[in-house]
Amino acid sequence: MTNEAWGRVCETLAKRIGINNYKSWIEPLRFAGLSDGIARFEVPTTFFGDWVSRNYSDHILGLLNADGHAAGRAEFVVPAQTAANPQPTHAPIAADKPARAAKPARNRSDEDLPGATLDARFTFDSFVVGKPNELAHAAARRVAEGGPVSFNPLFLYGGVGLGKTHLMHAIAHELQARQPQLRVLYLSAEQFMYRFVQALRDKQIMDFKELFRSVDVLMVDDVQFIAGKDSTQEEFFHTFNALIDQNKQIVISADRAPGEIKDLEDRIKSRMQCGLVVDLHPTDYELRLGILQQKAEYYRQQYKGLAISTGVLEFLAHRITTNVRVLEGALTRLFAFASLVGREITLELAQDCLADILRASDRKLTIEEIQRKVAEHYNIRLSDMIGPKRLRNIARPRQVAMYFAKQLTSRSLPEIGRRFGGRDHTTIMHGVRKIEELMTTDSQLSDDLQLLRRQLQA
């Protein structure tokens, strides 16, 4: 999305909310981009962002969607150079639509903590549980009960937009409600690094250490961010150890399992594997439908009188299989659009209004993409995928690629054979069977397959 499009949204917004409100609250926003369904804005202060989030994010998201940009959430961030106080510098004031007040991750006893803002919507109540996420949900619930620490850390991982952040916020909300005296610190790994660098710059590293070691529960989101950042990793490792030694609960999230995070120090990987590592699997049809039903119910109340035909939610759950954020964005756009044109949400309207999202979801995985990804993963040449080499370190990845070609595309065995350098269909069948056999006994292979499947389906 361009600044020009944002300009169009601003024009309509000024008419809707009045020029005075517009000048006070919208003009100072700096549009910083829209990606993955998140519209990002820079704001002068945290208070300012909080206010805009609570009062105008619905308007902003509705207009962005009506202008053809799939935005399910707005984030208001104070840029580093303007943060002049102990507020979190990159603390997002999460403001998904439907937005309710965002709440800082603080309570009476942790005024001094540099945590990120919690999204009031991300609670256990609003989290829909299905087969793909039931284990992660159960583990998160257990931690949120705040009883004796039974596994430490809890490591949640999964692909983009599958609910990791939602579950972490839910844990923090629940802990704060049950035990307000607890010092719960939730922040992203990026914020951790920023705080650390700032402490180094201001020569306040001892304060930094003390602060992070004084919490009762530490929750770090997107920990893969610190991979390759040596000093931050070092500091994180010490903080981590100090808290574990004190039997303080740690919850961590990442986009992949600890062992799969490249450039993360081995000692950190192994520490993270000591607790409970749980995976949020890609959604299945039932879970997607459950989530859509829940969100649609909310929108029905928001947009009073707006009807939705039977079959529309089922259609969306069937067709949009990427991630929950895209699913939510689609529904937001659909309701915003239908309310603007004053029409019932029918299958036809959904197909029209969501044509781009549906097209993107339709994109078929090709055998070439599978070969490239698998070759990258095993660090072999792409040409070896179709070449004649029979060495184990080449032949096995080739069989893995054959396996995925069979599993994830609708190509027939002879077609797959042709794309693997003109091999016979029986060779492909043998390759697929070999992998199916090995995956039950070889845990390394089974991990590789899981990771690759997630990447290929992302």
Ligand SMILES: Nc1ncnc2c1ncn2[C@@H]1O[C@H](COP(=O)(O)OP(=O)(O)OP(=O)(O)O)[C@@H](O)[C@H]1O
């Ligand atoms: N099971 C669920 N029930 C209800 N809402 C969900 C569920 N899973 C995901 N969502 C919603 O999908 C959106 C994306 O979820 P979230 O931000 O937690 O994903 P994530 O896994 O942290 O993604 P990322 O990898 O981008 O950080 C949120 O609005 C969240 O509320």
